[in-house]
Amino acid sequence: MNRLQGKVSIITGAGSGIGRGIAEKFAEEGSIVVVADASPAGGEETVELIRAAGGTANFQQVDVTKAEDVERLAQDTIERYGEISVLVNNAGISSGDTLRIHEVTEEAWDRIMNVNLKGVFFCCKYVLPAMLERGGGSIVNIASAAAMGMGPRAAYAASKGGVASLTRSIAFQYGEYNIRANAICPGPVDTPMSRAARANGTYKQAPIVDLCVDRRGEPEDIAYAALYLASDESKYVTSDMMLVDGGAMRLRAEQFRNN
Incomplete structure (x- = not known):
């Protein structure tokens, strides 16, 4: 069963990890x-x-913080394939965000906001006109469990909270045009970025004991959630924040109530 047969999907940050x-x-x-x-x-x-x-793909080099790059991405995709059916905003950064608020530099704050939030805005801004012309589409934004209050990374959590709010606004504004917008909120996922952050001490990932399952997530776990939201199977789902975290958020809430 080819659940996305004939659809044209742009996936940012697809060079590794969850995006790949x-x-x-x-x-x-x-x-x-x-x-x-x-x-x-x-x-x-x-x-x-x-x-x-056996699949079909092409590469586009894009810096999502640059409007001209993103506009070119959308235009080139339309010229090559005639439409854009699905947009997955996955590109993001998290390293260097372990300080307390009063210790975070303006440069560090701006860098995280530019990639994680402004990048999502740019991609939506330049892809939405193509979806309007097409008569519909699906936007899947990769937020984070941090957007729901999980973890101490202030700038990262704020950027992903912004992604969640932007997702809801898009769903509200474009629902009448058959354009859906949803966000996935991953918990601990084993990716090259998270491994590098753990190695250099900028990110302490949740231990297995803090999860309801006996492993951390894999990129494929998030991919299946994105597949559902991109496909017509979720045609009545929009403005949703899908938590895919191995039960970490629920377990932490239970532990908080019991203390």
Whole structure:
């Protein structure tokens, strides 16, 4: 069953980790995938993996903090494939955000906001006109369990909370045009970015004991959630914040109530 057959999907940050997992899953389910990433090496590798598995993909180098890059991404996709059916805003950063609020520099704050929130705004801004012309589409934003109050990373949590609020606004503004917008809020997921952050001490990932399941998440776990939200199976789902965290948020809430 090809759940995305004939759909054209742009996935940002698809050069590794969660983004690559989503790109591979979407291609497996029949979507034409535009792999958008700042890294040519990572992006091209994702494309090669998809093509080797029999899928269709191309790479577009994009810095999501630059409006001209994102506008070009949308235009090139329309010129090549004629439409944009699905947008997955996955590109994001988290490292260097472990300080208390009074210790966070303006530069660090701006960098996280520019990538995690303004980048999502730019992508939606330039893709939505194509979805309006098409008569519908699905936007899937990758937020975080941190947007729901999980964890101490202030700037990161604020940026992802902004993504959640922006998602709801898009769902409200564009629902009448058959455009849906939802967000996925991952908990601990094993990715190259999270491994690097743990190694350099900028991120202490939740121990397994803090999860309801006996493992951390894998990119494929988030990819399946994105697949559902991108497909017509979720045509009555919009403005949703889908928590995919191995039960971490629920377990923490129970522990808080019991203390």
